[in-house]
Amino acid sequence: MMDKEFKREIMMDHYTHPRNKREVNDENYLKKHNASDSCIDDITVYMLFDGDVVKDVAFDGVGCTICTASTDIIADLIKDKTIEEAKEILRNYYAMVDEEEYDEDILEEANAFDTLSKQANRIKCGTIGIHAMSDIIKQYEER
Amino acid sequence: MFNVEKIRNDFPMIKNAGCIYFDNSATSFKPQCVIDRVSEYYTNENCNIHRGDYDLSVKVSKEYDDTRKTIKKFINCRDKNEIVFTHGATSSLNTVAYGYGLSHLSKGDVILTSQVEHASNILPWFRVSDLTEAEIRYIPFDEDAKFNLEKYEECFKDRKVKIVSLTYVSNVMGYKYPMKDIVRIAHKYGALVNCDGAQAVPHMKVDVEDLDVDFLSFSSHKMCGPAGIGVLYAKYKLLQDMDPVWLGGGSNARFKSDKELILKESPDKFESGSPCIEGVLGLDVAARYLMDIGMENIEAYESELSEYLVHRLSELKNVHIYNRNTDTAIVSFNVDGIFAQDTACYLNANKFALRSGNHCAKLLIDLIGTNESVRASLYFYNTKEEIDRFVECLKDITLEKCIEAAI
Numbered sequence A: 001m002m003d004k005e006f007k008r009e010i011m012m013d014h015y016t017h018p019r020n021k022r023e024v025n026d027e028n029y030l031k032k033h034n035a036s037d038s039c040i041d042d043i044t045v046y047m048l049f050d051g052d053v054v055k056d057v058a059f060d061g062v063g064c065t066i067c068t069a070s071t072d073i074i075a076d077l078i079k080d081k082t083i084e085e086a087k088e089i090l091r092n093y094y095a096m097v098d099e100e101e102y103d104e105d106i107l108e109e110a111n112a113f114d115t116l117s118k119q120a121n122r123i124k125c126g127t128i129g130i131h132a133m134s135d136i137i138k139q140y141e142e143r
Numbered sequence B: 001m002f003n004v005e006k007i008r009n010d011f012p013m014i015k016n017a018g019c020i021y022f023d024n025s026a027t028s029f030k031p032q033c034v035i036d037r038v039s040e041y042y043t044n045e046n047c048n049i050h051r052g053d054y055d056l057s058v059k060v061s062k063e064y065d066d067t068r069k070t071i072k073k074f075i076n077c078r079d080k081n082e083i084v085f086t087h088g089a090t091s092s093l094n095t096v097a098y099g100y101g102l103s104h105l106s107k108g109d110v111i112l113t114s115q116v117e118h119a120s121n122i123l124p125w126f127r128v129s130d131l132t133e134a135e136i137r138y139i140p141f142d143e144d145a146k147f148n149l150e151k152y153e154e155c156f157k158d159r160k161v162k163i164v165s166l167t168y169v170s171n172v173m174g175y176k177y178p179m180k181d182i183v184r185i186a187h188k189y190g191a192l193v194n195c196d197g198a199q200a201v202p203h204m205k206v207d208v209e210d211l212d213v214d215f216l217s218f219s220s221h222k223m224c225g226p227a228g229i230g231v232l233y234a235k236y237k238l239l240q241d242m243d244p245v246w247l248g249g250g251s252n253a254r255f256k257s258d259k260e261l262i263l264k265e266s267p268d269k270f271e272s273g274s275p276c277i278e279g280v281l282g283l284d285v286a287a288r289y290l291m292d293i294g295m296e297n298i299e300a301y302e303s304e305l306s307e308y309l310v311h312r313l314s315e316l317k318n319v320h321i322y323n324r325n326t327d328t329a330i331v332s333f334n335v336d337g338i339f340a341q342d343t344a345c346y347l348n349a350n351k352f353a354l355r356s357g358n359h360c361a362k363l364l365i366d367l368i369g370t371n372e373s374v375r376a377s378l379y380f381y382n383t384k385e386e387i388d389r390f391v392e393c394l395k396d397i398t399l400e401k402c403i404e405a406a407i
């Protein structure tokens, strides 16, 4: 378990200085828009693939702390991974949020969200970008 | 005399909630007398009404129907048969839209409404507009979503407006709209007024005879009564002229296999199916409880609370209030640099119950330029001391603390 202080630092860092937040106008990227009906969150995720590798992940739009930080962290994690590895990371993240068994090591900084499951009304914020990524991977696989 | 400490003792949730409750626009707490009435029905009076040939059913049927007399007094209408029990404001508003709008509007007619409306008073009209080809028009408001009677009257100049559907009090801006003038002008041009009273009736004296409003909808659960029950008031001749949305047991006088159907008179024709009996009985007690305190006293006290809340919040440089000149104890705000939901999450962690979001009024974005805010909505059992604690808590808000509240 990460301590609270450390979690807060990770989240503040990714919220105030998101590495992957930018608009993408490149037709080679697949994109997915996702908005919350209960929070401000309204973001678009962009992903670039090269064969079976996730080459790049970016997002833009408006998001609260939980949405922005979770999307940015997972974007970092799945970048430069194979599609199978990326799917494994997403699967573990969902498992963590659903209070099922998951592999802490694989989630790295995303462990900051290990108590999100206790905040029923914020789960949506913490999964909105991740849903978009799952959808894009599916899009890519079904293309 | 208005004695808030005595009043607070009537509400068990004030002790039991474990938080300071500032979400009264969503729903109010219930006083013990209402809770007792509901449980009294299930403990000693459980039966269906208007059906049984036995003493118990006759007694409870009478209590149910007598609630119309209480509500008649509460909103000062002429006839108890102008009171229809529904499932709540949403169901009352839908009854007007479908029961009156569908059969009385057609292409070329205008439904006049506003951008501050709650979804429950706009979406039914969208559908009526689709089905009848009547046009929806929005009243141009002043800056800050304030009402302008001149701009309003302009809307009637082409004589197409047939119905005005408007909230009395905005559930986000807390403004009280000049309903009496709104009705007077509408009637001058031969239009009817459907008033959404969900945020008004619980907080002030609403006198339908004085307002001369044609329809009024409100929910019991926002005025200390049980959930699942509400009221539609309409002038009796309009009720006679309306179609019930639902048909079934209780609303018909007779029907035959050749589809001949004779409905009962109003209000029975609108009350198909076994009703929420305990809800009506509880609403009766709630309305009498409010009348005992006095709606004028409630309004005066809430106005004091509202002024104090705005005054204290104004001390905080990082808080932006969207409705500084609110007419009610509804105040919508944001903290600079922090999204509404993050603020509400921080407040929740500090044991304050408030709502963030767009509050079901999604067209308001165009008027006030924000789509999400935090809303504090107080009721007559809240206190200045609670406001002080709230302001102290908001003083300390930081982004870090919002995040900490979520992990």
Ligand SMILES: Cc1ncc(COP(=O)(O)O)c(C=O)c1O
Residues within 6 Å of the ligand: B025, B026, B088, B089, B090, B091, B118, B120, B121, B167, B169, B170, B171, B196, B198, B199, B219
């Ligand atoms: C202005 C307004 N109208 C209608 C409603 C709908 O009331 P209910 O959900 O009780 O049907 C609400 C509830 O929030 C409201 O604030």
